[in-house]
Amino acid sequence: MKVDASIGREWRDGNIEKAFEPGLGFARRHRSHRLQPRDAVRSAPPPNPTNAVAKCLNMDTIPDFPSLNLVFRARLTDRSTISVSLFILYSIRTSIQSFASNTNPAMERSRARRGTASCERRNDRDMALRMLRWVFVLLTALCIADGAASAQQLPKMVHAGLRTLYLAPVFIGIDRGIFKANGVEVTYQELESGALSPAALLSGQANVTSDEILGIAPLAKQGKEFMMVYNLMDRMTMNLVVRNDALAKAGYDPKAPVTQRAKALKGLTIGITRPGAPTDTYSRYFLVMAGLDPARDATLMQIGGGGALNAAFRSGRIDAFMLSPPFPQEAERDGVGKIIINNTAGEVPELTGMSYIVLFTTKEFAEKNKPALRSYVHSIQDALKWIEQNREEALKLLGANWFKNSKPETLALSFDALLPSLSTTGEFTPASFKKFLDVYKTIGEPVDIDLTEGKLWTNEFIKR
Structure with missing residues (x-):
């Protein structure tokens, strides 16, 4: 049986209108073959959408089909989606027109005069059914591929x-899908010490982390370039907690000024995470503010992370330590110690309105991934706003997913104490840097660091 493949050629060459011109069935186009109606139906080649899609991929403009305008308006840059969608919608239009032609009185009279009405109706219906089958197959494939592509594009x-x-805000941003909603997928990797933060970036293990300025400034002097992108905490939030038995011996007066209360540290063993860490720096700061000598009047002992400090404090190995919530609150709740300086509440004016904890990345990553980094920063802002408006739900998420070992009442107490210190803008200012540098001048360790905008910090990503 001889079969003419002109329809396939016209489809392959992109002449879609000619290949599927409504009302022109296979038998009418090829009357000279004298095929029987049943043979004509069997011998009609199925449409090959692959070549048409390939043809469409090379198109620079979309055919002017008014019915497609809304479909493509939102995704003009996704050419494969446009091509497949174009084929699907055109196929539906063609199928409808083909069915309509079978009930068109003028067409029926024309077919009757030629004596091919039965054959042409069968061919039109058969072609329409084939097209609709392709519509459902490709529509399913399009939905699956489009979903996968959307996930991969983040x-x-x-x-x-x-x-x-x-x-x-990082934890809530992950749990609530805020990062993804802003166009970036963020995962969290836990570190045992803040000292590991720069190393995590330099090794490529992470893209962004958090630390105080001095955690990155010395490395910046060595040619390791970082960029601070968000001023996360605008006050020092580590509370100073001392064991009750040590306070009793020191004659502690809770109503005394801060500098007087800090005198209770004389002769005590103060636990720190590591030398040079904020736990070390601010412990020495309060010793100096109390008129004491950190080298002679107290013992600073390296213990490790928050969990280790908490355990050492409860066992009596150390007499005092400084940490942000919730460990100091838990120690006070359990009757082991007392918070004698509440920095989370902004009790010390010199330590508020400063750049304390910052979010930073490498300078190279900031320059090469500006859209992603901007989405990340905006998500931090959005997460903080959501937290402020949804306190109870935020506490449930944090307790269930991130702080499972903290009692709900302690977590709530710490949460309420810490939240005011988290900046919803993330803005760096000259004043915030000056207060930070003044701390190191107080303990006799002036910092040589270039804090010109664009060198080590930027407000570029917080702008909306």
Whole structure:
């Protein structure tokens, strides 16, 4: 049996209108073959959409089909989606027209005069059914592929840091899908110490992390370039907690000024995470403010992370330590110690309105991934706003997913104490840097660091 493939050629060559011109069935186009109606139906080649899609992929403009305008308006850059959608919609139109032609009185009279009415009706119906089958197959494939493509298109970022409550906007951003809604997929990787934060970035293990300025400034002097992108905490939030038995011996007066209360540290063993860490720096700061010598009047002992400090404090190995919530609150709740300086509440004016904990990345990553980094920063802002408006739900998520070992009442107490210190803008200012640098001048360790905008910090990504 001889079969003419002109329809296939016209489809392959992109002449879709000619290949499927309504009302022109296979038998009419090829009357010279004298095929029987049944043979004509069997011998009609199925349409080959692959070549048409390939043809469409090379198109620079979309055919002027008014019915397609709304479909493509939102996704003009996704050419494969446009091509397949174009084929589907055109096929539906062609099928409808083909069915309509079978009930068109003028067409029926024309077919009757030629004596091919039965054959042409069968061919039109058969062609329409084939087209509709392709419609359903491709529509299913399009939905699956489009969903997968959307997921793959989101840039991925890893935030590495301590599991502390000040990272609540990161945790909530992940749980609530805020990062994804803003166009970036973020995962969290826990670190045992803040000292590991820069190393996590330099090794490529993470893309963004959190630390104080001095955690990155010395490395910046060595040629390791970082960029601070968000001023996360605008006050120092580590509370100073001392064991009750040590306070009783020191004759502690809770109503005395801060500098007088800090005198209770004389002769005590103060636990720190590591030398040079904020736990070390601010412990020495309060010793100096109380008129004491950190080298002679107290013992600073390296213990490790928050969990280790908490355990050492409860066992009596150390007499005092400084940490952000919730460990100091838990120690006070359990009757082991007393918070004698509440920095989370902004009790010390010199330590508020400063750049304390910042979010930073490498300078190279900031320059090469600006859209993703901007989405990340905006998500931090959005997460903080959501937290402020949804306190109860935020506490449930944090307790269930991130702080399972913290009692709900302690977590709530810490959460309420810490939340005011988290900046919803993330803005850096000259004044915030000056207060930070003044701390190091107080303890006799002036910092040589270039804080010109664009060198180590930027407000570029917080703008909306």
